[in-house]
Amino acid sequence: MAIFSIxxxxxxxxxxxxxxxxxxxYDYKWVSVKDREMIVKTVGVEKRRVAEPGTSxxxxxxxxxxxxxADLNWDKKEIELLIFISQSRDFIIPxxxxxxxxxxxxxxxxxxxDIGLGCSGWVYGISAIASMMSATRIKKALLLVGDISTLTxxxxxxxxxxxxxxxxxxxxxxxNADAAPIHFxxxxxxxxxxxxxxxxxxxxxxxxxxSFDYKKHGTGIYRTRFQLALNGIEVxxxxxxxxxxxxxxxxxxxxxxxxxxxxFVMHQANLLMNETIRxxxxxxxxxxPYSIREFGNTSSASIPLTIVHKLREQISTRKVQLLTxxxxxxxxxxxxxxxxxxxxxxxxxxx
Amino acid sequence: xxxxxIKNIEAEFEDLEPGxxxxxxxxxxxxxxxxxxALILIALIKTEYxxxxxxxxxxxxxxxxxIFTIVKSRM
Numbered sequence: 001m002a003i004f005s006i007x008x009x010x011x012x013x014x015x016x017x018x019x020x021x022x023x024x025x026y027d028y029k030w031v032s033v034k035d036r037e038m039i040v041k042t043v044g045v046e047k048r049r050v051a052e053p054g055t056s057x058x059x060x061x062x063x064x065x066x067x068x069x070a071d072l073n074w075d076k077k078e079i080e081l082l083i084f085i086s087q088s089r090d091f092i093i094p095x096x097x098x099x100x101x102x103x104x105x106x107x108x109x110x111x112x113x114d115i116g117l118g119c120s121g122w123v124y125g126i127s128a129i130a131s132m133m134s135a136t137r138i139k140k141a142l143l144l145v146g147d148i149s150t151l152t153x154x155x156x157x158x159x160x161x162x163x164x165x166x167x168x169x170x171x172x173x174x175x176n177a178d179a180a181p182i183h184f185x186x187x188x189x190x191x192x193x194x195x196x197x198x199x200x201x202x203x204x205x206x207x208x209x210x211s212f213d214y215k216k217h218g219t220g221i222y223r224t225r226f227q228l229a230l231n232g233i234e235v236x237x238x239x240x241x242x243x244x245x246x247x248x249x250x251x252x253x254x255x256x257x258x259x260x261x262x263x264f265v266m267h268q269a270n271l272l273m274n275e276t277i278r279x280x281x282x283x284x285x286x287x288x289p290y291s292i293r294e295f296g297n298t299s300s301a302s303i304p305l306t307i308v309h310k311l312r313e314q315i316s317t318r319k320v321q322l323l324t325x326x327x328x329x330x331x332x333x334x335x336x337x338x339x340x341x342x343x344x345x346x347x348x349x350x351x
Numbered sequence: 352x353x354x355x356x357i358k359n360i361e362a363e364f365e366d367l368e369p370g371x372x373x374x375x376x377x378x379x380x381x382x383x384x385x386x387x388x389a390l391i392l393i394a395l396i397k398t399e400y401x402x403x404x405x406x407x408x409x410x411x412x413x414x415x416x417x418i419f420t421i422v423k424s425r426m
Binding site for chain 1: 385386387389390391393394397398403405406409
């Protein structure tokens with residue numbers, strides 16, 4: 001089991017960017033008014049931000065990163081590591097990280113690479129960035145995490161369309177010998193890879209004319225093979241089975257319990273799933289912030305977006321102990337326990 | 352006890368008239384069955400009984416008692 005901790009790395013700041021365009025699930029005419037009410041109440045998504053065609057995840061990441069670098073007053077020449085994590089890259093070839101490195105004006109000495117992860121992306125990303133900084137002594141690094149999911153969801157698929165919103169985030173890290181260690185418990189189970197999938201477009205099922213044919217997959221569920229398919233019940237059972245033991249095991253290793261944490265920030269999967277996990281964890285509602293009502297399930301961006309949206313004031317003025325869990329596509333999941341001590345955190349930026 | 356199981360269901364689904372749901376009731380008719388209701392039922396069974404049921408379990412069940420039999424067998 002991958003349980004470990006990394007000392008000497010400080011989270012210096014977090015920023016989030018979302019598209020300006022907002023849509024309401026009360027206006028989702030593909031389903032009945034009663035179904036819309038149920039989506040808002042049970043799934044927990046009332047409004048979502050939707051990127052205009054042509055906007056890519058890197059546009060949102062770039063916007064968040066520029067603001068964060070400016071607010072941190074960082075010298076760009078010192079940023080020598082950039083990791084971009086997403087399931088919605090700009091191109092099939094090349095990687096998106098280099099495009100952002102150049103656009104931000106970061107030096108050629110900057111290590112830049114992509115990682116393909118979704119809901120667990122921020123949690124995994126911190127482990128990658130902190131490990132590499134620790135080994136290389138690179139002083140400053142950026143973790144860019146986000147997704148545009150609305151473009152690949154079918155309007156005529158009630159199991160995906162009303163769930164997802166678009167967002168991207170930038171998280172800044174710096175070497176700091178006094179920083180509290182960051183603790184991780186990361187896990188994977190690829191046997192469930194089909195539970196959240198866009199079947200066509202990669203090499204296994206190369207794109208063809210058939211990729212664009214709409215097929216019925218159930219009542220109110222029509223989509224192509226180039227759009228996102230979500231097996232709701234399977235993902236739901238996976239999350240209820242794995243997340244609580246994963247987070248508890250991490251706390252046990254740290255000899256901590258839920259009372260030692262100020263907040264428990266989960267991937268914003270859906271409200272029913274998250275509330276069930278919260279009850280299983282026996283954590284108070286007040287300690288469990290949500291952004292799903294206002295922004296939907298924002299995939300890899302959901303944990304940092306929730307932190308910026310709901311905990312901005314707390315993390316920028318005092319020391320806050322966070323327990324966070326990301327879980328989903330892969331299947332991939334993990335928890336990270338991290339201290340945020342007066343970090344730079346601009347308000348959510350509209351793009 | 353199936354009576355407790357039914358009480359739990361009634362507490363979770365507000366539209367359900369108390370006393371209307373019986374062990375032999377077809378839950379698809381009683382609930383206006385949809386995929387979100389399926390998730391609510393799965394969540395209830397997980398939190399109250401620490402038992403996992405999947406799509407197949409629901410598919411092959413017809414009555415409230417069918418579901419409860421599966422839950423009991425895994426407790």
